[in-house]
Amino acid sequence: MKLIAFEYQQRRRLGLVENDRIRPLLGVSELQELIALPERAIPDPQASLLSLEQVRVLPVINPRRNVMCVGWNYRKHFDESIGKREGQGPETLPEIPTFFSKATGTVAAASDDLPLHAGLTSKLDWEVELAVVIGRGGRDIDEADALSHVYGYTVANDISARDLQRAHGAQWFKGKSLDGTCPLGPVLVTVDQLHDPQALTIECRVNGQVMQRDTTANQIFSVARLIAELSRGMTLEPGDVILTGTPDGIGAAREPALFLADGDLIESRIQGIGSLSNLVLASLSAATPSNRLVSLSCE
Template sequence: MRFLRYGEIGSEKPGVMDAMGAIRDLSSIIDDFTPDVLQNLPDVDPAGLPLVEGTPRIGVPVAHVGKFVCIGLNYSDHAEEAGMAIPTEPIVFMKATSAIVGPNDPVVLPRGSVKGDWEVELGVVIGKPAKYVSEADALDHVAGYCIAHDVSEREFQIERGGNWTKGKSCDSFGPLGPWLVTPDEISDPQNLDLSLDLNGTRMQTGNTRAMVFSVAQIISYLSQMMSLQPGDVIATGTPPGVGMGMTPPRYLRAGDRLDLSVQGLGRQSQTVLQDSDA
């Protein structure tokens, strides 16, 4: 199933995509994709649900995200372009949940931003509490997958001291969606193509098989240190092709357009604004 939320910010309704790619309203079945619902997602026939007319805004596919956990340098070729060693354990940092926006909402560069950057990633949404889980059982705790865009401000992240979170957590720096795709539609999360285009030019191309740590390894690893709860989102790392890795570096500017895709998970499209334009 491909679940989603549609409507204006703060007024989203739950929906599901039918076989023709149209949105069907799920409001008669559930109130929203809350953590409780993610533990028992509805099994419905979309064709029997009301058709949503027009082209509404697509929102974040899950409501009330508790934690937004990110894994750094999780593609060996991205670590190489960053000039960093391939990690021997997952590099973990947090992204503020206030950064989360819909898949096609603008990316707004904060005041003082000079090194905004892009990172297409596979997002994992937890559907069942996970604590001390094994790799063998880890994927049983997944509600679904989505595209995650880990937008970054490299000066904030690298040159301001401390940890990476401050360069990852600016408002609008966490587009998620468009869909929450259930695991039955993703036979192997370690064989998904990812891409990102900037102004129509391909910047990132990769496949999740290049991950240093698999989705199952990441979930198991995190669960040894923190309990993962329904609605938590994990961004699993990005392939090479980020702006910081170019010679010379190319950073985001107002007016840029970003188009992201992950195989089986749909597409995102964002226009870049400066905070004074928002």
């Protein structure tokens, strides 16, 4: 299935994506409901197919716990960051993943306008990432069985305040948790439709210029390994969201460094899933709906 969350007639709904149209589901508003009871994925017999122009796209999931994240999970991104970490991480390729989290208030929709937070940071940066949604919880999950715990995949951007990452003792939580800094969506593709998370092209553009482009085949730690490592001694729950790391091409690693500015448009795309389209505005204090359209599929 390809699932989307949307607002229509002032109600949050879930729907199935069919050829860029939306077929509303009957009486379901949150993805966690479908994860718990898959049999509730029943099309509403009274509802017509909807176009994107008729709805407001919402975050495909509202996480109930912090969004879990992975640092330095592409070799070229690890390499581009050497010398710029200032004590924040290892100087040699890690043997185990680096984990951190983003607060739930960071989550925004695929087409929302996002706050620049200019009063707090001058170094807001982009990080396109494949996001995993857990369907079956567990602890001490074996890597060989880890993908059976996945419900589906979506697109995220781990927008990061680089100066705040360093200002708080090289501890990333604050710099990663400003409101509206994790657009998520536009759809969730379930595992029956997306079988191999290690074979996807991933890309980020800023104002139409390609800043990041790679394939998830180049992740240092696979999705299965990440789930296995994260679950060691720590229970993962249905509906948990895991961001699996970003490719090279971040603004902080460029010469000279380049950061987001008022009016910049960030487009984040993953093959087989879809794309985010987010405008960054200094005038905003929180993520704000826009009428900008997003792609519900990317080849």
